[in-house]
Amino acid sequence: MIEYITPERIANSIMQDRTFTGHYLIVEGNKDYKFYNKFVTKEISIKEAWGCEKVKSIINILKERNYNRAIGVIDSDFSVILEETIDCDEVFVTDFHDIEVMMLKSTALYSILDLFCSKEKMVEFFKDKDALDILMELGVEIGLLKLANKLYNLGLVFKPEKPEGNQLKYKEFVSDKDLTFLGKDSMIRTVVNYSRNRTGKVASTEDINEKLNLLSTEMYDQAHLVNGHDLTNILFILIKKVLKSSNKMLHDYNSIEDSLILTYDYCEFVKTELFSKLYLWSRDRGINFFKPELTDQVKVRSCLPLAN
Known part of the structure; x- marks a missing residue:
């Protein structure tokens, strides 16, 4: 172990x-x-x-x-x-929060989108939007919550104790229909439920909201605020559910991360x-x-x- x-x-x-x-x-x-x-x-x-x-x-x-x-x-x-x-x-x-953010801020992101998704669906979804910008905007939301947890000891947990454990359910606060953010209340509720009985004490929803609102007024460098694992989970929802990829190599966010490593160029x-x-x-x-x-x-x- x-x-x-x-x-x-x-x-x-x-x-x-x-x-x-x-x-x-x-x-x-x-x-x-x-x-x-x-x-x-x-x-x-x-x-x-x-x-x-x-x-x-x-x-x-x-x-x-x-x-x-x-x-x-x-x-x-x-x-x-x-x-x-x-x-x-x-x-x-x-350079940035982690290696996943480093890879996503490169051509590797667009390489795996081309690998997994049809050109027609990508053109329809993105239009005048950039894939990285969309991921970063969503990643900032949970990034702020993670930062609040670190600064104020809110008792929140964001990942399983063991790698094979159940992952946080991102689709409960990021829509698997159109990849829109379903709101801070949905995100906080999801993370609080995930954290119950896993730490000494989880802060109240009101306290978490208060601390999150304090940080929301700050201007942080997004590349240092967002967590790469959050972005790859969101990217999985985008590719699998929103863009409806049928690629058999696509199983979960691990498939995304492995593909990024493969396509990340010298x-x-x-x-x-x-x-x-x-x-x-x-x-x-x-x-x-x-x-x-x-x-x-x-x-x-x-x-x-x-x-x-």
Whole structure:
């Protein structure tokens, strides 16, 4: 069971592996593994920590033991909005809230829409609307609720305790007819019902509304406010229910996320700050971190101060 895999256990397994002489990349979970595995060489071994805090703990444990062949990458989450800094040079963060937002803010979104949906239905639905704008506007609603929960300890839960558990029912506050938002009351009621008996105490609906209204007046950077898993669940509703895709590869939001990873291009990743920081870190240490396809893109774009 992944919840019982401690940072100490993972750190021990890294230090005890005498057969691997490369560097370790510690990431939060399986989707991160799939994403970064596309881009790194065989000299990099990716380890899943199963959580943001566990990534940081593993890196700190290894540093305390003078082990210098590991770095971590974590989701930014709300750190930019809350002006939180990570006091560890060996831990890097995503450009936006998480890797899913990074991918959705790229050509990968439109690639999977073309893959799953008919051109006729897309033309009819979108007209003068942009797919990313629609997703972001809906994602902001639940993003604000998640931020309120973090700031005010409202006792809300948004995901299952275990990956195989029941997911939040997004269709109860996002219409599966036309993808319109069904209102804050529907969203709060859905999340409160999902949270019951899973935390110590869930705040009253009135208190949740009050805190949510406080944050609704603020101007947050949408790319740091929205959560990628919310967006992919909403995107699944759009593709499966609204645009009525019959593609047999489409099962749930996991299908969406896996498809994004498959279609997310090298050219897109080299544009990110995360890539730049990882590239410079590895270059300065003479580490063969990224596959040639990426380093070739860097040379073509001349977007980084490459060594002579």
